[in-house]
Amino acid sequence: MYIIDDKNVNFYDRIFNVLDGRGINCLPVSNIEIDEKSKPADTFIANVDQSFDCLKNQEFLTFLKKNKFKKAFLIKYGCSNFSYITHFNGGVTVVDVPVNFDDGSNLADFYVHVFLEFILSNEPNLPCASENTKKLVNLIKKIASTNATVLINGASGTGKEVISNLIHSFSNRQEKPFVALNCAAIPEQMLESILFGHEKGAFTGAVNSNQGLLRAADSGTILLDEISEMPLNLQSKLLRVIQEKRVMPIGNTSEVEVDVRIIATTNRNMFDEVKSGNFREDLFYRLNVFPVNNLNLSERIEDVIPIVAHMLCREIIENGEVYLVNEDVLTSLMQHNWPGNVRELDNIIQRAKILCSKNVITVADLIFDNDGDEAQPNTAEILAAKFKANAASEVLS
Structure with a gap:
């Protein structure tokens, strides 16, 4: 308290x-x-x-x-x-x-x-200031008190995995494993083994048994990131895990009980995916017990300041490096439209930390990937010019 x-x-x-x-x-x-x-x-x-x-x-x-x-x-x-x-x-x-x-x-x-x-350096929380995000945090706390499956929808870079982790951290499973899997990053032929597990000798190269991530997350939470990319043949196996709380490893003749909360994320319109036949309707409704829509950063612009504070304080706490900003920097960041969301903001701050002098970030150190309707800049050329200007300034000083 x-x-x-x-x-x-x-x-x-x-x-x-x-x-x-x-x-x-x-x-x-x-x-x-x-x-x-x-x-x-x-x-x-x-x-x-x-x-x-x-x-x-x-x-x-x-x-x-x-x-x-x-x-x-x-x-x-x-x-x-x-x-x-x-x-x-x-x-x-x-x-x-x-x-x-x-x-x-x-x-x-x-x-x-x-x-x-x-x-709050060791306390699960979400850096925010906007009323929309505060409402989301309140909703997350209510969701966390249940075992309901959750489907988080939002554009890339909005922090869907952060929300997933927060649900786990606020839940009574917080002391148990939190396992994350990006369904789009694993080849289809490997995904089944990684997720559901396999027995020794189940296929060529299976020299050892593998319990799979679902059982690794037993009693805890598993995040299935980009669930829309999961192949249809594996969707039916996942549906059975949700319905029966049992998993069938490859090469096994019997199912294994598993107690795991499933959180899935996507940046696609899942109703369209179901209509087009890319995603099973029955699995969609099993996952969509509690849908959460994560807002773009442009829709919660007040969150920019606490997020920047979080990013810079993380540098202090982890590395002992102090980076500061001024009022003009914060004003400039608040006026940007953030098409790349929080991921873009993180990139901007990382660049500014490299470019700034004496660990004080100024507006001149903010190199944006784009500015709304303006043409895409050559970021590499801008960075090179900035480095050259900084070097000349340091020589003159």
Whole structure:
């Protein structure tokens, strides 16, 4: 449970709304009852002034100990630079941000999400800010509490696998395996063996038995990505797995029980696939128990800022590299139409990290693959010119 300091009501409201939108449970600190014997360990979140020193503030340390807080995350607004530091073996993290809390800028929103990325680095969640995505997260939590099969439809690059993983992480199967298979990436003659398994000697080259991914995901979840690409002859076998919860490995004469939740994704219109005879109607309806439509990034443009914060904080947490952006960068990203969705955004940020000077990304470092109606640019030439300009600038400086 995340406990937010609510002495500053505006701060509490802002943090609560973001956490709640991501599907994270949280409470105001005024609601907790101190019980030194039974209170579980929680995480405390607060806004402190620039002069606050957690190492010397005995009242603060006593408060954490008395309430059995396992961790605390503190944010300081109005600082000269962005920085973060941990104390007490990671027990307290202090994040300094170079914006004011109430300045209403995109950059202020960005640093709120940066702060929360530190807090949620090990917590399943979906970086978001748009109302449409918040509704999707709420729906995901409801779906996760069931064992219903799910069919996720969305364009390429919208994050269908991320949604699938989140459903698994919110479910009571979260401690069990999550196995993903791209049905379009495996040759047809291999797909049956990989998915359903085979016995030793079942075919030429089968020198060992293989349990298959369905049994590997037993008690957990299997993601069948691009399910529309699955051959018709295997669709009938998958239908039996869903109906009977049994799988027939190649070369075996008896079925094996399996308890696995199936999530499938596609970027095609499955009604058209059924009408054209490319996909079994009975399997479609078995998979489509709970359909989820994943939105394009252009339909949830407010999510750009939290997604960028997530991408840049991942670099901090995994590699210790700090990359920052300015207001103009965020404005430019918010104005792009994102035909390649989140995958395109990731590409843009990866390029900008390579091109930028002193780890500060500027608008000049944003190389888009296209800009709406404009002709497709030669990205390689643009990148080469940018490298040349950067090199000349560094020599002159």
